[in-house]
Amino acid sequence: METYIGAEYIASPLGFGAKNNFEACKAGKTGIQKQLFDGIKQAQLPLAKWTDQISSYSLFDYLLGLVLEGIQAELTTEILTEKDTLVIISSTKGNIDALCAGDQQASLSHTAQKLQRKYNLYQQPLVLSQACISGTLALIIGADFVKNKHYKYVFVIGADVISKFVVSGFQCLYALDEDVCKPFDQDRKGLNLGEGAAGVLISASSSIYSKKCMQILGGANANDANHISGPSRTGEGLQLSIKWALERSKITAHDVDIINVHGTGTPYNDEMESKAYHSQQLDKVMALSLKGYFGHTLGAAGLIESVIGMQALREEMVLSAKGLDQQCVTYPLNLSHLNRKQKMTTMLKTAAGFGGVNAALIIQKQ
């Protein structure tokens, strides 16, 4: 049985809607800009953050609703309230600043309950919180639910917002670049944090989508079993997750046309990824590196990047690797300074995060 993915939507500082975001990237724009932020101390920081207040209430809750409505608008039938519809919410820290300030209603389980009430969902939304692979893993879980007939429709939505809590945390780990991030570059010094949200519908029915949908072939997650706050030097967990994802998708590395990489811009992560792709004979495959456009949106990253990757498949256009000047990793990736027109059908999406987690997922254009 086929498992379909489509009706994709993004809300980011670059714009609203999947196509608008892709167009902004194509035009070379970035959501990252230096702004005054009160982290450990007040300082100018490059962040992909909305500069205007777009919601009077919790930005996080607002974004999730916006994405849910954005997906539903791309469907032929109203299915949100159906019994066999599930919503999966992916986030790392949700409304963490409000929660720490004492607002009990700000927890992720409260967000899920509020969303259920607001949209009259039959099923209670399922929250996944698994560091920076949350978005990619939520897609894998959604596909497994549909493939094994647990649900007919799964809305996979995810968001994270910029908070004092998370910015300060990354600052004290010395993981942030003081300038705009440069994934895979010789001068890369760290990541930039971003905020945003995205989502898709995964379904066993292709007729539910207003536009042409794609297939989600399979995915897997694997642990490095090596270190809780740094990636394995060899990328063992990422290698395993790619290997298992290809096996479950019943394809080989030769079938992959494009890798939609994690590429945060930290020295260790990008090096680890290069080794993992090389070991799986994937280092010659064209690569899509997106953190230079959106920053690292944590729990939303896998979703935002998968949705942009789907636009790349639709338009047969590989975006330039923003922030890259001179590549410096042991096994260079096939990245470009320019947007490239290219026929392609099969995309590998990867992710890695704290706790030694890694995920890989295959999406194929029909």
Add this chain to the structure above:
Amino acid sequence: MTSQIISYCRIKNDGVILNDRPLPYDTSSLKQWYQGLSIHYPKFHKMDRYSQLVFLGVEELWTQIRPAIDFEASISMIFANSNSCIHTDMGFYKTLEKNRPSPSLFVYTLPNIMMGELSIRHQWKGEQFFFILPKFDAIFYYNYTNLQFEIGKKFALVGWVEQTGQQLDLLLYFISNSSVTGPISIAHTIEELNKLYTI
């Protein structure tokens, strides 16, 4: 093949129960419990209390079934609670308020870190999942564990790992969907899961 719960550990403030037997440990002193296990694992002392609790519970479970099989890739870990890691979040937030944010605490403000600790300890590299549910939900656990078996996994380490204020509420169990057995054998059903939770 029907799946079986082959070992379980229930941890509450008033004590620890391992496969129907109470253990002689007081959960207010995890150090004593650690010493009782006679293991040498210096990383234990660097973990937050929450990861320590899960580590100890799983250590007890695992010593009962360890020789059985190579679990490396065939195990899925399915963990959940209702509040992510609010305890550690508040701990980090306090260091932040004092303008001295602690990087070691920040790392533990991700709820999946405890599964990373278990992966390192036991070299389990298979799938893992951390969900946030409003309360212990036997139906969800039952269905999601079965989904893992449907995609080819043979074992699951499942955990409800809640720590609210000083209240501990943990249930950890291994399920086998293979011929491998353990010290106990309880049918994997929603009813049995609810029974284990109410112990």
